[in-house]
Amino acid sequence: MSNYLYILWIPLLPLATFVLLGLFGRKYFAKTAGIIGTASLLTSTLLSFVAAKQYFFEDGKVNGVYQKIIALKYTWLQFSPNVSIDMGIIVDPISVMMLIVVTSVSLMVHLFSLGYMKGEERFATYYAFLSLFTFSMLGLILSVNIFQVYMFWELVGVSSFLLIGYYFNKPSAVAASKKAFIVTRFADLGFLIGILIMGFYGGTLDIGLLIEKLTSAQSPEFLSITSASFLGASMLTWGLTLIFMGGAGKSAMFPLHIWLPDAMEGPTPVSALIHAATMVVAGVYLVARLFPVFSMDEAALTIVTYVGAFSALLAAVIACTQTDIKRVLAYSTMSQIGYMMFALGISKNGGEAGLGYMASMFHLFTHAFFKSLLFLGAGSVIHMVHSNEMKDMGGLRKLMPITHASFLIACLAIAGIPPFAGFFSKEEILTAAFHENKLIYGVALFTAALTSFYMFRLYFNIFWSKDAVAKAHHNDGHDDAHAHDKESHGEGTLTMKLTLLILTACAIGVGFVPFSQFITSDGLALETHIDLVFSIAPVALSIIAILLSASFYKTQNTKSDKAVALFGGFYSAAYKKFYVDELYLFITKKIVFPLIGQPIAWADRNIVDGFMLLLANTTEKISAAIKGLQSGKVQNYALYFFGGVIALSILFIYIWK
């Protein structure tokens, strides 16, 4: 087993950048922050590729099985002899794969931001936050200990908060950042309790040990966690479901998805990094990381499956109706993550039946590239027209040829058209679903068609539709990149174009990676092949959806309005995101604040403090009542005195003998 300790540098470099830029950025690196950030991340990315090469091709495999290697483990906080939070580095197929994804996408975003964020007042702060995020995300994927996951989980949450709220004087951005943090925090509560349950019954927080103990049906830990039950479900189910709740919050699964569309208030490159490619798949990664334990509990996996499938469908439906291009992309992200989730849910651990696991990871991998491409392309577009709204766009294909081409390829990739990346991973997911659960397969197929439809709706609305867009709008309300020079726009700077081109190459190429050779649920290579006959149905459906979309949106016509009329109430419900936001608002504004918060605040001032005041006031009243005795009249005092003497005499003589 060779030494992987150098992987430590991969997260540490961004951390160092964060500290450097965070402390001194404003003063000394106001202009060069971008270069510093990008350079340090480039180093990390190269190291990740070195690690991947070493792991996958040199020494990761023992007897044909990819090993889990603990490269580093340090006890960070000891709770009791067995239970501790350890900081460490795990090297296994999925962590190495995620290293590649996170560092490459982050590098692309760093590069893109060089042009996109140029001239921002808080340029250095922006790069500091990006580095903080990258560090936290890398720490998360390298975690050896479930509490380590939780810690970095919170840190990515806070970096996401900081980046969404980057335009801090914009109230909507502030509100969105708060919402994102609070909703995920609520989910994290579940995660935390899940950890407590697992830690208590498993007797350890170490992921490797936990998996070892909870996957053998005879171990005392497994027996105790399955025999203990609460409200009819075993503690194993509770623990896993609560952990999944944390994952669902981060990955924007229904019903904890409401923060993701709002999170688009952040700068667009940030959305590409955090809310498309990396942080939002943390939930999937978490389930995958604990997959052997999940596979021991049917109930928890069923929850994962149905939550994933329902979210995929729901998000796809909503995405068809939205007009803000970033929101469409946000819902599409949610939908694709739903795919990954249910793929995990229907999977078994090991062997052929573990196809879902592999497919899920594969989709995570390909999705990261084409979705960040889509977001960065959208960023380019927004950079150009200064608006997020579809109605302000149209006919841009001539003005931005590179963006147009890359966006088209990304759309084809997400629609699952061969030979682009999305096709391969989506096929695997559909195959797995077909073998395991026909209902899910149906939902997945339908969602795939919807995906093609709304992605091309987006594409046509941006690049076709109207003939040519007038000179860029200056809609102040949606001014995402207000600090830029408003006079002349090409497609942005060289770095922006370069980024798009690199990612386009990825969106075409990554599908050909023989993924099943590297990443499977049990580390053994899995033989998969694309069954051409099987692929006919989904691809044909996608093409039909694309054609439909083209007929609706390629030129301006009224067909889409008719379709809207056809769906009527359902359309408006979808447009309003099925009122989930309103439900949350109702719960918080109408129940939590006025029915819990205010009564408590009132009770504290009036009942609890009132009681204390009552004590004080009673004392005062009594004093006031008896202070009259102190009349200042000497004769009264004398009278009391004699009265007292007489009373005492009587007491001692007659009563107290």
Next chain:
Amino acid sequence: MNEVPLTHILFVSTALFFIGMYGLFTRRNLITMLMSIELMLNSVNINFVAFNKYLFPDKLDGLFFSLFIITIAAAEAAVAIAIIINLYRSHQSIDVDDATEMKF
């Protein structure tokens, strides 16, 4: 010798005491109140002397006590009258009801 019985003397002193007390409670004039206090002190003196004579004729403790009381009463009268004079200077009155500043 047909001695006066102790009860007679106690009767006198008790009467004297309550007369003093009555005076103390009802008079508003400070001088009168002072005199009433003197009456009460003297009734106590009588008691001391009488009990000394009738119960412990071979001891002198009671006499000593009454001597002390007489001395202290003199001192007290001096102090009290000094206070009363000062009070008169500031209040233009020696009515006890006019001197009620020392209240709550």
Next chain:
Amino acid sequence: MNLSLLILLPLLTALLILLSKNLAQIRVIGLAGSLAQLGAAGWLLKLFMDQRAAGNTATYLFETNTVWFKALNINYHIGIDGIALAMILLSALVVVAGILVSWTMEKLSKEYFFLLVLLSMGAYGFFISLDLFTLFFFLEVAVIPKFLLIGIWGSGKKENSAMKLALMLMAGSALVFVGLMGIYYNTHSFDMVQIGQMGISLGVQKFFFPFLFLGFGIFAALFPFHTWVPDGHASAPTAASMFLAGISMKLGGYGCLRMAALMPDAAHSYSWIIILLATIAIIYGAFATMMQTDLKYINAYSSISHCGFVILGIGMLNKTSINGAVIQMVSHGLMTALFFAAIGMIYSRTHTRMVAQLGGLLKVMPFISTVFVIAGLCSLGLPGFSGFVAEMTVFMGAWQNPDGVYRIATVISAASIVVTAVYILRATGKTIMGPISDEHALLGDATWNEKFAAGLLIVGILIIGLAPFLINQLIMPATDFLMINIDKAITLK
């Protein structure tokens, strides 16, 4: 090292302050004195760790025992273990920061600094005492200055707040005193070490434990005796708020912990009440905070919630949870002092603490805003800051109690982290972020003294947050020792 130095240094500083002439002299002396205290505390830490490393396993190090009042068997018995040392370090840090943020206190500056230093003396004396009477004595020394600090230099309805605080704390002291008498007349000793070895009979424990625990609990904002906290903190001047929350409330927590260890049987049999009250305080404080509109009230109410974790940790009576309680005391002390410092800095510039009137401060005061955000993030338990370590340790400890009711209490307490996030983000979102009002658009950022003060506290927070094994190493042997008695009591049941 002679621990009395920790009392003599502040005393000397206080005397020199009385002799000095103007603000410039006073504050320099105050700062020098507080830095000397910090230095002494740091040196003490080094000596302590050296001794431990050299294999000295005595429970209390640097013990001194002098007869103070023979007739009543009162001794000046001092000594420290890891927990006390952690508290001393906390106090030293907060004192320096408090002196620094009072740098421009013009009004009666001599008296002000004198009282601050006096308060710190009380706190040190309290933490090093091993004799119950000495402990009580220093507790009282620490109470009176608070009354004056709030009553004279405060804001708002300061007289009322000062009165409420002083009366409630005095009631707490009175309860403590009754408890002390109870112990004394049954053991004829005030010496904690001696009493710990002898043990107290069960009946006495059960009768007098509530007095002591409630008495100290009032200091630690135990529900429902917490109402002095919001008013007192809100009216107090910045440094006094910092001292109050950072040091004084810790006197209570520390006292509760010592009492629980002194009377483990009673603590065990009353633990369900303690846990109940703590859980209520945690969730109730959090919800009450959510509704506040004044920054100081927000922080004061959140202190109730956070101090609930201390009580919860003590009430759970196991090693991990008590460790957590101690870390939470240190963490909360630093964090809340930082928070009050930031609020004070904002207030001194904008002259308002109402959330609704503030906004977008990040634009004009990036440093203060960053401090505010850091304090907020620490408060909501973000990893990397001390709050996370403390809360997680308490949760882990609490969860070890397999009883269903305790589990529910733990889950409810854990739920408070969500509410905490809500109120912290509301406050941050409204004051630090958002659009700035015109009248605040030209305000300046922190001065050197404020930066120094905040930096010091942040370093403390980060040390615990990033390297919790260090503080664990310090307090673990002490909790191990406390647990000997407690475990005995629990296994007896």
